[in-house]
Amino acid sequence: MAFAIPLVSSYTIMAQALQGLRQAVKSMTVLNLIVPLGVILGVVSISAETALEASFAYLISCILASVVAIYWWISNSPRSRTRSYYSSKVLAESCIPLWGAAILSQVINWSAQLIIGISGTSQEVAIFATAQRTSMLTSLVLVAVNAIAAPKFASMFSNDDMSGLQRVAIWSTRLMFVAAIPALGIMIFFSSWLMALFGPEFREGGVVFNCFSWWSVCKCCFWICWIFAYYDRSRKRA
Structure with missing residues (x-):
């Protein structure tokens, strides 16, 4: 690997x-x-x-x-016949916060399993990990919308069109919320059944699965706060 x-x-x-x-x-x-x-x-x-x-x-x-x-x-x-140079300093200033956010995201995703592995049994770790990963299916909505909206965010920010950026962000959040609600309903009402698909011993992880499902939907709804905080910080530095 x-x-x-x-x-x-x-x-x-x-x-x-x-x-x-x-x-x-x-x-x-x-x-x-x-x-x-x-x-x-x-x-x-x-x-x-x-x-x-x-x-x-x-x-x-x-x-x-x-x-x-x-x-x-x-x-x-x-293709361009003329060479254009991009400041490595500007690139580093924009990448370091994203790098830190990526590391923090990995720490959040894996630290709970490591802690449970220290104090719990292998079966508890398996149930917890399965519930966490399965609940991330709702995050596919965030990934799909972000793939379309992210280039628009970058373009509007470079043109200092903050009103347009706010409008696109609000509609993107609404779209994600509406798309995530049906998946959340299925995960909440059929949590034990969904977990039992991995084996009868996984059924007891239904409560944990519900908690992770709610958390995934919250990420879809509040991700825009992080984007505006990042853009506002970039504008102040500029």
Whole structure:
């Protein structure tokens, strides 16, 4: 799995570049479709029975995603005969806060499982992790809307169109809320049944699953606060 780390980094960066070029479909294909689909096809085709075989399928899928991402980025990036230079200082100032937010997000996602692993049993860790990951299905709404809205946010911010940015942000939040409500209803009323799909012993994780479902919907509704805080800070620095 360690060999896949640079590959995941490369295709993630290329996916964000495609998103900046307003190629949302290609960006989402690289970021969320090629690797999972490749792993499923690889595991089924070779009838993987060990972790090593599954890891090999994952590595091949990451290589494929990186190749496709680089090809799409080269073919869709604009051609220019004149060279333009971008200040590395400006790039660092904008990336460091995002880097910190990414690290904090990973800490939040994994710290609870590590703490439970220290004080609890392996079964409790499995139930907790399954409830957490399954509830993240509602976050797909956030990912889908963000893939379309993020380039518009960046364009409006560069043009100092804060009123337009606010309008798009409000409508994006409303869209996410409306889209997430049906999924939330299913997860709340059928939480025990959904958890039981992973095994009868997972049924007791229904309460934890409900809590994580509410938290995922809250992220969809309040993510705009973080965006405006970040843009406001950037304007003050400028």
